[in-house]
Amino acid sequence: MKQKKNKGYKKSHKIYALTVIVLGLAIILLALFLLFYVQRIEVEGNEYTDSQEIVDLVEEDPLSMNSLYLLYKYRFTDYDMPGSLDSMKVSLAAPWSVRVTVDEKKILAYVQNGEQNVYFDEEGLVVKMDSEVLEGVPCVEGLDVSGAELYKTLGNGDEALFRSILDVTCQVREFELSPDRIVCSGEDIQLWFGEICVLLGDDITADKIAQISPILAKLEGRRGTLHLEHFEEKGDAVSFSPDVLPE
Structure with missing residues (x-):
């Protein structure tokens, strides 16, 4: 018992x-x-990507209510993000507050398409489409973007011209130039700095772009056309036509 x-x-x-x-x-x-129940999601590092778009994407996951899960997901697994971003990192501002830090693709230029502005990066990817004009971003004229779609690569009937546009926008950024306009005239490319037009022709080279800044410094306050379309190497003659501008 x-x-x-x-x-x-x-x-x-x-x-x-x-x-x-x-x-x-x-x-x-x-x-x-x-x-760790998420009550707040804050976004930082974005200049042109809408914060709400990023928040909505994070919240699409049914488990996103837990901040520890979000930490794990965005550190150790594959995840979707808006096409305008290169990366997303998640950290905790508090156990219940999530901070999303993003790195955006660099905008090279934009093209006006009706009432919308089509912004694209160095790969020709459309990263933003709306009526807003972003300060410091050059406008490209003469490029057909009627079929542009957000987060898709721009298509153009003249691939050589489109490649020239991408080349010149990349070179302009590399040499820290800020043209007001980039104009496609047939196969030729023009850069406009106020009332000075720089003719580059259809062959865009770093040597041509490198000449612009020191010459513009000497032409400050003047009006006319700077001819670089036939420039090939340092030492070649460069001409300036005062008070003459392309139509």
Whole structure:
């Protein structure tokens, strides 16, 4: 009888211990759920990508309510992000507050298409489409973007011309130039700096672009056309036609 009593006691003790463990785990999980329940998502690092678009994408995941899950997801797994971004990083401002830090693709230029401006990067990818004019971004004229779609590469009937546009916008940024306009005239490219037009022709080279800044410094306050379309190497003659501008 005594042995049976001891066995019953041990059995009830095990059940009690198991119950305590289960309840303890449940309390811990509930505490983690409540403590790390996402109440706020803040976005930083974006200049032209809409913050709400990023927040909506994060919240699409049904498990996004937990900040620890978001930390794991954006550090150790593959994830989707807007086409205008190169990267997204998630950190915790507080257990219940998530900070999303993004790195955007660099905008090279934009083309006006009706009431919208089509912004693209160095790969020709459309990263922004709206009526807003971003300060410091050159406008390209003469390029057909009627079929442009957000987060898709621009298509153009004249691939050589489009490649020249990409080349000149990349070179302009590299040499820290800020043209007001980039104009496609047939196969030729023009850069406009106020009332000075720089003719580059259809062959865009770094040597041509490198001549612009020092020459513009000497032409400050003047009006006319700078001819670089036939320039090939340092030492070649460069002419300036005062008070003459392409139509």
